Amino acid sequence: xxxxxxxKALFRTLRKLGEIEETVLKYFNGKPSKFQGTxxxxxxxxxxxxxxxxxxxxxxxxxxxxxxxxxxxxxxELDGALIIATKFSQSAIDLASRINLKCExxxxxxxxxxxxxxDNMNADQNASQVI
Numbered sequence: 001x002x003x004x005x006x007x008k009a010l011f012r013t014l015r016k017l018g019e020i021e022e023t024v025l026k027y028f029n030g031k032p033s034k035f036q037g038t039x040x041x042x043x044x045x046x047x048x049x050x051x052x053x054x055x056x057x058x059x060x061x062x063x064x065x066x067x068x069x070x071x072x073x074x075x076x077e078l079d080g081a082l083i084i085a086t087k088f089s090q091s092a093i094d095l096a097s098r099i100n101l102k103c104e105x106x107x108x109x110x111x112x113x114x115x116x117x118x119d120n121m122n123a124d125q126n127a128s129q130v131i
Contacts, residue, residue, distance in 0.1 A: 014039055014052070025051060027075040034072050039082055050082040050108060061085040066095045066107060073105045080106030087111055 014020050018041030025033040035051035042048075053069055055061055061083065069081035088096075088109055096107040 017041055020052075025076055025078070027072075029075070033076060034068070035076070035078075035081070038078065048079045048106070049077075050080050050106070051076065051078045053081055053083045055083070055085040056112070058086060060087045060089045061092055062089045063091050063095045066092045066099070069107055070099055070103070070105060073107075078105075080108065082108045082110065084110050084112065084115070 018039050020037060020039055022037040025035045025038065027033050033051065034053065036054055037052045038049055039052055040047065040049045051069075051073055053065070053072075055065065065083065065085075069083055073079075073081045083096075088111065093109060096109050099105065099107050
């Protein structure tokens, strides 16, 4: 599957979690951000808006990308970042946990396999409704 097709499939799955926008965000200084879109979702009575970062690499994502996502979100009015990758290093997972405990911005990590499972669950539900 091409990366653009992969990215479109990713957005279809994310639409099930909330409202998706593929617009380019701007930092406070007016420059375009690195975010590939935003996800707005309501959790309980609180609305959250996360910038989307997708890294379809085969290797694991490290702490440098977690730090970048944190700084990117600090330069916008977003509540944090949703990072989607094939896998994350343990150090990256630990750093995201520390950021979420100590800072107002949130870093949400999701592995590509989790999205495949969500798609499979929805496909199973649709198949059972047809029968």
